[in-house]
Amino acid sequence: MAHKAGMEVSMAVSEVVALTDTDVVAAYPITPQTHIVEHLAELVANGELDAEFIPVESEHSAMSACLGSAAAGARTFTATAGQGLELMHEVLYVASSMRLPIVMTVANRALSAPLSVWGDHSDVMAVRDTGWIQIFTENGQEVIDNVICAFRIAEDRRVLLPVMVHLDGFNLSHMIEPLLFPEHGEVKDFLPPNNYPLPLDPRRPVAMGDFGPPVIYTEAKWAQEVNLQKSYDVILEVWQKFADKFGRKYNPVETYHGDARTLLYITGSFSETAMTAVDSMRKAGQDIGLVRLRLWRPFPFKEFRKAVKDAELLITVDRAISFGGPPPIASEIKAAIYNEPKKPKVVSFVGGLGGRDIHVDGFETIVQRGIEIARKGSQNEYEIFGVRE
Amino acid sequence: MVKKKENELTWKDLEIGCIVTEPGSAMAYRTGDWRSQRPTYDFNKCIKCGLCAIYCPEGCIKPNAEGHFEADLYYCKGCGICARECPTRVITMVEEEE
Numbered sequence: 001m002a003h004k005a006g007m008e009v010s011m012a013v014s015e016v017v018a019l020t021d022t023d024v025v026a027a028y029p030i031t032p033q034t035h036i037v038e039h040l041a042e043l044v045a046n047g048e049l050d051a052e053f054i055p056v057e058s059e060h061s062a063m064s065a066c067l068g069s070a071a072a073g074a075r076t077f078t079a080t081a082g083q084g085l086e087l088m089h090e091v092l093y094v095a096s097s098m099r100l101p102i103v104m105t106v107a108n109r110a111l112s113a114p115l116s117v118w119g120d121h122s123d124v125m126a127v128r129d130t131g132w133i134q135i136f137t138e139n140g141q142e143v144i145d146n147v148i149c150a151f152r153i154a155e156d157r158r159v160l161l162p163v164m165v166h167l168d169g170f171n172l173s174h175m176i177e178p179l180l181f182p183e184h185g186e187v188k189d190f191l192p193p194n195n196y197p198l199p200l201d202p203r204r205p206v207a208m209g210d211f212g213p214p215v216i217y218t219e220a221k222w223a224q225e226v227n228l229q230k231s232y233d234v235i236l237e238v239w240q241k242f243a244d245k246f247g248r249k250y251n252p253v254e255t256y257h258g259d260a261r262t263l264l265y266i267t268g269s270f271s272e273t274a275m276t277a278v279d280s281m282r283k284a285g286q287d288i289g290l291v292r293l294r295l296w297r298p299f300p301f302k303e304f305r306k307a308v309k310d311a312e313l314l315i316t317v318d319r320a321i322s323f324g325g326p327p328p329i330a331s332e333i334k335a336a337i338y339n340e341p342k343k344p345k346v347v348s349f350v351g352g353l354g355g356r357d358i359h360v361d362g363f364e365t366i367v368q369r370g371i372e373i374a375r376k377g378s379q380n381e382y383e384i385f386g387v388r389e
Numbered sequence: 390m391v392k393k394k395e396n397e398l399t400w401k402d403l404e405i406g407c408i409v410t411e412p413g414s415a416m417a418y419r420t421g422d423w424r425s426q427r428p429t430y431d432f433n434k435c436i437k438c439g440l441c442a443i444y445c446p447e448g449c450i451k452p453n454a455e456g457h458f459e460a461d462l463y464y465c466k467g468c469g470i471c472a473r474e475c476p477t478r479v480i481t482m483v484e485e486e487e
């Protein structure tokens with residue numbers, strides 16, 4: 001039986017990683033992910049987790065060590081944030097291209113400069129195209145549940161891809177929440193042993209990450225893309241199996257009063273504040289709901305189109321700037337619905353940068369302004385929320 | 390979409406992550422195709438010191454039946470390092486004409 005405990009979400013991540021009997025952790029501590037790595041080191045040092053803990057000298061090395069570990073068939077976990085994610089950037093592509101099932105939690109953090117240890121999604125957006133499966137979470141329970149699911153998704157023979165579980169820096173990583181922890185045996189039942197089909201093994205030598213001249217590169221990349229697209233069905237299957245066993249169901253697109261005429265879009269932990277704002281606006285008679293992506297990669301095109309098709313207006317809030325371009329998630333959302341016969345008008349905002357909160361009244365302001373822009377039009381691609389003039 | 394020629398791999402034929410399961414299969418790769426110059430030999434001057442073989446970045450020089458060191462043109466990339474390092478000037482690089 002599951003047990004309930006109040007715990008900081010970062011430490012809870014380490015606790016569930018221990019429940020998965022992870023073999024190798026290679027990680028470098030960085031705010032706001034530090035507590036995850038610290039507590040894992042503690043669990044290994046205390047003998048509570050029988051794993052190899054590799055205290056690397058940088059994130060580039062952390063991901064490189066993870067490559068080797070996963071290639072040898074070991075269950076492999078790491079965690080990072082912000083600048084750390086950027087430092088491992090080139091190795092992220094290698095992990096997905098070589099089809100290595102690594103699980104990583106990212107405590108989302110703004111990028112320098114100016115130096116900010118606080119949360120936003122600039123780090124996530126910079127690794128959008130790395131070929132990893134990417135899952136967003138909104139509260140502590142979702143984080144730990146999805147860490148468990150991430151191992152099963154990553155290691156599934158039909159998938160064999162690395163998975164990132166995103167949790168907002170501080171807003172989630174440092175929150176103490178009441179959480180339901182499954183028992184070790186339950187996780188063992190849910191998560192079959194990692195059985196990588198072609199591991200590094202001197203008895204059966206293989207070569208990984210070889211030279212790919214023009215004659216084969218296109219085929220290699222297309223195989224990778226088809227594989228990531230196909231992982232979609234397995235992700236749904238794993239979430240369903242998790243629901244059957246643990247009673248909590250996750251979906252690629254989540255909605256709250258999804259049949260409303262006006263929909264607000266936000267990613268990650270801020271959506272819980274946005275829900276409160278939706279409640280209060282509905283109380284005041286406004287027809288408003290909330291939609292958000294849980295699954296960022298592979299992008300859930302069909303589900304997203306279905307979720308927004310009856311809305312008249314979709315107001316998006318990105319927590320990242322794409323300098324000189326459209327807000328990143330808004331641009332993908334617009335592209336996804338552009339060819340649909342029936343689609344909402346989209347008005348975009350950027351806000352919540354570098355740890356700046358958006359409170360309930362902030363979301364209400366965004367929605368009223370969004371409705372006004374939808375009515376009157378605007379010369380701007382998007383508006384930034386909360387900037388001092 | 391392009392129709393594949395015989396002996397060509399499609400994207401469906403690749404192992405997961407392009408893993409190569411046949412050890413030493415890089416031996417089949419004809420790096421000699423890259424060559425624009427070819428080493429030629431005046432073996433009368435060869436003292437069989439093996440320096441050319443040590444310096445060759447391709448590792449493709451071996452003693453032949455007479456014990457003279459000679460490049461395997463299947464792999465030789467024509468860099469000319471052997472010709473430069475040979476102490477007795479055995480080797481002359483010539484243009485690949487065809």
Ligand code: SF4
Nearest residue numbers: 445460465468469471
């Ligand atoms: S030309 Fe270069 S590759 Fe060819 S045999 Fe000489 S050293 Fe080796």
Ligand code: SF4
Nearest residue numbers: 435436438439441475
């Ligand atoms: S370096 Fe010159 S002399 Fe020495 S083995 Fe090679 S070809 Fe002969």
